[in-house]
Amino acid sequence: MMAGPSGVSTALGGLTSVARxxxxxxxxxxxxxxxxxxxxxxxxxxxxxxxxxxxxxxxSKTFLSYSMAMLSVVLSVLTVFLSIWVVSEDIRTRQIYxxxxxxxxxxxxxxxxxxxxxxxxxxxLAVAAAGVFALAQYxxxxxxxxxxxxxxxxxxxxxxxxxxxxVGPASENVQEKIADRIAEMQRTGQYxxxxxxxxxxxxxxxxxxxxxxxxxxxxxxxxKLFAIKPRESKTWxxxxxxxxxxxxxxxxxxxxxxxxxxxxxIQAPPAVQGRLVYGGPVRLNDVxxxxxxxxxxxxxxxxxLEDMLKPAIQRLAADGSVSVTAEPTIxxxxxxxxxxxTSDRQITSLWRFEATGTAAQLLVPRHDLNRSPATMTIxxxxxxxxxxxxxTFLSQPHRRTGEWYTVRIxxxxxxxxFRVGSFGWNFLRGAVLLMAQLAYLAAVGVLAGSFLxxxxxxxxxxxxxxxxxxxxxxxxxxxxxxxxxxxxxxxYIVHVMGALLPDFESTAPGPWFVDGMAIPWxxxxxxxxxxxxxxxxxxxxxxxxxFRRRELARVQT
Amino acid sequence: MHATHDxxxxxxxxxxxxxxxxxxxxxxxxxxxxxxxEPGEVFGLLGPNGSGKTTTLNMLLxxxxxxxxxxxxxxxxxxxxxxxxxxxxxxxxxYLYPFLDARxxxxxxxxxxxxxxxxxxxxxxxxLEMVGLSSVAYRRINEYSKGMQRRIGLAQALINDxxxxxxxxxxxxxxxxxxxxxKDLIGILAGRGKTVLLSSHLLADVEDVCDRxxxxxxxxxxxxxxxxxxxxxxxxTQITTDRLDDATLAKIRDVLAAGSHELxxxxxxxxxxxxxFLRIVEEAQAKRLVTGGxxxxxxxxEFLRTGQDDDQQGRLVIEQLVGAxxxxxxxxEPPPPMPSPAAQADEDVLDELISAxxxxxxxxxxxxxxxxxxxxxxxxxQADQGVLDDLLGGDRSEESSS
Numbered sequence: 001m002m003a004g005p006s007g008v009s010t011a012l013g014g015l016t017s018v019a020r021x022x023x024x025x026x027x028x029x030x031x032x033x034x035x036x037x038x039x040x041x042x043x044x045x046x047x048x049x050x051x052x053x054x055x056x057x058x059x060s061k062t063f064l065s066y067s068m069a070m071l072s073v074v075l076s077v078l079t080v081f082l083s084i085w086v087v088s089e090d091i092r093t094r095q096i097y098x099x100x101x102x103x104x105x106x107x108x109x110x111x112x113x114x115x116x117x118x119x120x121x122x123x124x125l126a127v128a129a130a131g132v133f134a135l136a137q138y139x140x141x142x143x144x145x146x147x148x149x150x151x152x153x154x155x156x157x158x159x160x161x162x163x164x165x166x167v168g169p170a171s172e173n174v175q176e177k178i179a180d181r182i183a184e185m186q187r188t189g190q191y192x193x194x195x196x197x198x199x200x201x202x203x204x205x206x207x208x209x210x211x212x213x214x215x216x217x218x219x220x221x222x223x224k225l226f227a228i229k230p231r232e233s234k235t236w237x238x239x240x241x242x243x244x245x246x247x248x249x250x251x252x253x254x255x256x257x258x259x260x261x262x263x264x265x266i267q268a269p270p271a272v273q274g275r276l277v278y279g280g281p282v283r284l285n286d287v288x289x290x291x292x293x294x295x296x297x298x299x300x301x302x303x304x305l306e307d308m309l310k311p312a313i314q315r316l317a318a319d320g321s322v323s324v325t326a327e328p329t330i331x332x333x334x335x336x337x338x339x340x341x342t343s344d345r346q347i348t349s350l351w352r353f354e355a356t357g358t359a360a361q362l363l364v365p366r367h368d369l370n371r372s373p374a375t376m377t378i379x380x381x382x383x384x385x386x387x388x389x390x391x392t393f394l395s396q397p398h399r400r401t402g403e404w405y406t407v408r409i410x411x412x413x414x415x416x417x418f419r420v421g422s423f424g425w426n427f428l429r430g431a432v433l434l435m436a437q438l439a440y441l442a443a444v445g446v447l448a449g450s451f452l453x454x455x456x457x458x459x460x461x462x463x464x465x466x467x468x469x470x471x472x473x474x475x476x477x478x479x480x481x482x483x484x485x486x487x488x489x490x491x492y493i494v495h496v497m498g499a500l501l502p503d504f505e506s507t508a509p510g511p512w513f514v515d516g517m518a519i520p521w522x523x524x525x526x527x528x529x530x531x532x533x534x535x536x537x538x539x540x541x542x543x544x545x546x547f548r549r550r551e552l553a554r555v556q557t
Numbered sequence: 558m559h560a561t562h563d564x565x566x567x568x569x570x571x572x573x574x575x576x577x578x579x580x581x582x583x584x585x586x587x588x589x590x591x592x593x594x595e596p597g598e599v600f601g602l603l604g605p606n607g608s609g610k611t612t613t614l615n616m617l618l619x620x621x622x623x624x625x626x627x628x629x630x631x632x633x634x635x636x637x638x639x640x641x642x643x644x645x646x647x648x649x650x651x652y653l654y655p656f657l658d659a660r661x662x663x664x665x666x667x668x669x670x671x672x673x674x675x676x677x678x679x680x681x682x683x684x685l686e687m688v689g690l691s692s693v694a695y696r697r698i699n700e701y702s703k704g705m706q707r708r709i710g711l712a713q714a715l716i717n718d719x720x721x722x723x724x725x726x727x728x729x730x731x732x733x734x735x736x737x738x739x740k741d742l743i744g745i746l747a748g749r750g751k752t753v754l755l756s757s758h759l760l761a762d763v764e765d766v767c768d769r770x771x772x773x774x775x776x777x778x779x780x781x782x783x784x785x786x787x788x789x790x791x792x793x794t795q796i797t798t799d800r801l802d803d804a805t806l807a808k809i810r811d812v813l814a815a816g817s818h819e820l821x822x823x824x825x826x827x828x829x830x831x832x833x834f835l836r837i838v839e840e841a842q843a844k845r846l847v848t849g850g851x852x853x854x855x856x857x858x859e860f861l862r863t864g865q866d867d868d869q870q871g872r873l874v875i876e877q878l879v880g881a882x883x884x885x886x887x888x889x890e891p892p893p894p895m896p897s898p899a900a901q902a903d904e905d906v907l908d909e910l911i912s913a914x915x916x917x918x919x920x921x922x923x924x925x926x927x928x929x930x931x932x933x934x935x936x937x938x939q940a941d942q943g944v945l946d947d948l949l950g951g952d953r954s955e956e957s958s959s
Contacts, residue, residue: 013668013671014669017665017668017669018669020668021665024656024657028656093652094648094652095652095653096652097618097620097646097648097652098646098648098652098653098710098713100618100619100620101620101641101644101646102641102666102670102717103638103639103641103642103669103670104638104641104669551620551621551622552620552621553612553615553620553621554575
């Protein structure tokens with residue numbers, strides 16, 4: 001190893017020369033050109049080919065999901081191929097002779113090859129991700145779906161093209177209640193009888209009978225805890241809602257006023273308009289309204305009839321000025337489940353939001369589909385200054401039949417979502433996650449190429465990939481209790497691989513974008529630390545060690 | 558010969574055994590090879606195919622690791638990266654990147670030597686000119702003929718002006734022009750004190766350029782020594798002169814008989830096919846006939862001849878012109894190449910030959926000097942001088958004084 005600043009610059013010089021050469025080499029390969037063309041064609045056609053659930057939000061989500069998955073798969077496969085190829089082919093064709101005969105340490109060669117593939121992958125990722133982002137913005141504009149209604153547009157803005165975080169309700173400690181109930185059953189002697197009954201069902205298997213019994217107890221408890229009977233209500237308390245939203249006010253211009261429909265069309269200054277969302281609150285001259293559409297810099301605002309009669313609104317006229325205030329919003333997401341069948345599977349409900357410790361209150365009527373996730377956007381003033389809010393579900397009769405019914409909402413199915421950043425920055429964080437994945441794959445590829453011929457190297461890397469992309473499934477699937485004899489080794493293989501290899505399943509950016517959830521910088525940092533700084537460095541270190549000890553002029557068989 | 562730290566290459570008991578997957582011995586490629594190569598020497602590794610020449614070179618370059626024994630290049634292990642800055646290597650086959658053109662190829666290798674951009678450009682221009690590929694510098698390597706690839710391979714081996722040049726079958730695939738140029742180049746580099754290790758089974762090439770050779774067979778060293786020592790037929794003397802008539806031949810026979818010598822062979826020497834070929838090509842190029850292949854190479858690159866790049870010289874000249882003190886060494890003109898013992902011997906032999914010719918026949922033009930006579934030609938000529946004097950019937954010392 002070299003020492004001192006000149007040594008470092010010499011070492012970096014050799015490394016960057018190899019990296020530069022690698023980029024040129026890869027760019028002149030037909031497979032890279034073909035991949036770029038195919039990726040471009042598929043991505044370009046995708047927004048027009050997909051329809052999702054028929055809504056603009058669904059279409060946007062499907063596009064983001066499919067395009068990010070395709071980007072990830074295509075670039076991963078290309079990175080693996082290239083990284084194995086550039087090293088193994090150099091050795092096979094003996095072009096390595098001319099390189100290693102120069103003042104270039106073998107570790108510099110390996111790192112240079114890795115860096116070159118990474119630079120190329122990063123370039124391709126940047127171009128492809130920019131394409132996906134541009135197409136997503138095109139979808140968002142509604143140009144492909146002019147039929148989208150205002151609610152759909154609200155959903156697109158508040159649920160897809162955003163970066164939110166999630167807060168669940170305060171815990172009700174179900175586990176503790178299950179343990180108490182089991183203890184009580186054992187005390188009263190009910191447990192042994194119940195276990196016998198379940199053993200009869202499982203053919204004498206006691207472990208399975210125990211699992212079934214506990215599941216039954218859980219079902220009973222959650223049924224009681226989370227069921228909302230007719231005319232009853234259920235309250236959840238949320239804490240730590242740091243929506244960081246502040247009202248922003250600016251001078252806008254009135255374009256049109258339509259008293260009949262209680263609508264106003266205004267132009268707001270960019271700093272204000274950037275914070276307005278479809279369906280979100282807006283105050284005009286301190287009178288509250290709701291944003292209906294935002295198109296061509298013109299915001300359509302709907303107001304209550306009585307508010308239209310207020311002097312502050314009455315005096316507004318076309319080309320006049322108006323004070324526009326953008327209010328921050330939060331969202332409630334939940335999934336309600338009916339305890340019995342209804343004719344149209346609709347659930348009618350009333351939700352009450354209270355800023356904890358204040359008298360501020362908001363009531364929102366809803367009609368949702370049974371067992372379907374629902375989201376409502378509400379002004380952020382329902383959150384107290386210390387980040388707390390209380391949400392209550394008030395049972396209501398069916399809006400058409402007048403029938404009452406029991407509804408169940410599990411604690412994991414209800415959450416407050418609030419915006420913590422923009423979609424653009426979130427997309428960038430997603431691209432960083434993908435790049436970490438590609439950097440790791442390039443390292444593994446270079447490692448494989450350092451001691452294997454190209455086809456065998458590919459086989460090795462692609463046989464390892466399932467542990468990274470489907471690790472959770474494999475860990476769940478390989479249950480040691482059901483593995484006969486020597487097959488128990490597969491359990492250990494899956495777990496060791498799970499520890500050694502990164503989990504691409506959890507770091508895939510697509511699902512985050514689909515849910516409009518913010519990828520926290522901390523998560524990005526942790527992923528980069530483990531995937532790049534630790535696992536990638538480890539793979540490269542092993543690759544350097546193997547390559548250092550390799551006799552490059554030895555004929556490969 | 559004892560190995561010292563002054564040797565450029567030293568191998569001690571160098572052995573390479575190739576084993577199969579089960580570690581069973583498959584072949585012993587090199588066995589107990591002891592070599593010491595001195596600075597400025599042109600050393601030839603000779604042997605038939607599979608004799609271990611390339612394996613030896615690969616061990617010297619760290620591409621293979623010895624099974625036993627030791628290798629030192631410039632006193633350092635073969636795997637030491639720092640010594641590679643002083644080494645140039647032309648492999649047996651030209652393993653270049655087919656997707657690069659000649660200029661890009663040389664640029665890549667020059668970058669690995671951390672050469673600054675202006676130096677890279679200048680050297681690449683000079684080397685392309687030297688190997689006759691300037692006109693096809695932007696063609697991809699995969700469009701080159703084998704000989705053209707060989708030329709660019711040679712250029713990459715010289716990009717760093719190496720102190721040690723390792724050439725594995727350097728003339729393989731080259732036309733006679735290229736072969737001649739390679740041999741000339743080796744002579745020039747040796748004249749600058751560079752060390753050249755040459756592996757070949759083309760005996761004529763080795764004989765032309767090498768000071769010492771080692772003959773390998775079955776991985777073992779069979780003979781090692783100076784070319785003239787190994788090839789000398791001490792029992793015979795050969796004289797070349799202009800055509801003699803029968804009477805003169807009879808006189809010579811008588812003179813030899815008087816000295817108890819026997820005339821074994823009288824023949825008219827033929828021109829070498831290489832000379833004929835070079836003459837034809839030179840004539841064609843003088844007429845500017847069209848060719849899509851390599852041209853005859855240009856002059857040897859300045860930095861290889863003088864050890865200095867053009868810009869370095871230019872800077873010194875400018876500094877002299879403006880009266881500044883030259884920072885390195887005063888150079889009014891490029892420093893003369895460092896005379897090697899071989900080159901000095903050439904000059905001595907040349908002087909003697911000219912004076913002898915002048916003495917023999919003032920009207921006869923002096924014969925063209927061999928481009929690179931054997932280093933010990935002087936000694937050989939002195940030995941032959943006695944017989945020559947006898948033939949001419951005079952005393953050399955007397956003629957010299959007259």
